[in-house]
Amino acid sequence: MDLDVASNRRGAESPRKPSLLIVEDEADIRFFLEHWLRKQGLRPVLAQNAREAMELLGDMRFIGAAFDGLLVDYRLPDATGCRIIRACLDETPGMPVALMTAYFDLSLELWLRARQVPLLRKPLDLSQLRAWLDRIPVPA
Numbered sequence: 001m002d003l004d005v006a007s008n009r010r011g012a013e014s015p016r017k018p019s020l021l022i023v024e025d026e027a028d029i030r031f032f033l034e035h036w037l038r039k040q041g042l043r044p045v046l047a048q049n050a051r052e053a054m055e056l057l058g059d060m061r062f063i064g065a066a067f068d069g070l071l072v073d074y075r076l077p078d079a080t081g082c083r084i085i086r087a088c089l090d091e092t093p094g095m096p097v098a099l100m101t102a103y104f105d106l107s108l109e110l111w112l113r114a115r116q117v118p119l120l121r122k123p124l125d126l127s128q129l130r131a132w133l134d135r136i137p138v139p140a
Contacts, residue, residue: 016139018068019043023053023084024100025076029122033071036126040133050079057087066092069136071120071129074101074108082108085117096136100124 020037022044024030030046037044045067047053053072060066070088072081081099088095099112102122112119118132 017041017043018136018139019045020069020071020133020136021045021047021053021056021067021088023047023050023070023072023076023081025049025073029073037133040130042133042136050076050081050084053084054087057084057091061091066095068139069096069098069133071098071100071132074099074103082111085115089115096132098132 018041020042022030022033022037024033024046025048027048030048034044034046045056047056057067067088070085072084074081081101085097085099088097098118098120099108100120100122101108109119120128120132
């Protein structure tokens with residue numbers, strides 16, 4: 001067996017893809033983001049509401065792991081994305097997080113600026129999303 005092929009099967013030459021928690025209640029946007037992010041070389045993990053997101057974060061904490069980034073919608077059926085951002089940053093300070101929304105709210109913008117959280121407006125500008133993704137470190 002060729003050594004390059006054998007080592008590649010074990011993953012020795014390919015780094016782990018960054019995992020990104022995506023929290024979005026609109027199915028069409030979740031579907032688009034999942035496929036687009038996979039094409040960008042990321043491993044998206046999807047949640048459709050805050051409850052699912054908090055469960056996933058708890059599961060990761062339980063196994064001693066963390067997501068490499070968080071992209072969350074502001075208006076979710078059971079909470080705001082700010083709640084999830086706060087929980088993520090409390091658990092994993094420095095984790096790259098971004099909030100996406102179609103709504104304008106000055107108090108929200110001030111909250112995000114105070115925490116240096118990027119705001120991505122919907123409809124999403126993929127070049128802005130790509131620029132944010134480029135700041136997520138590739139895991140070792």
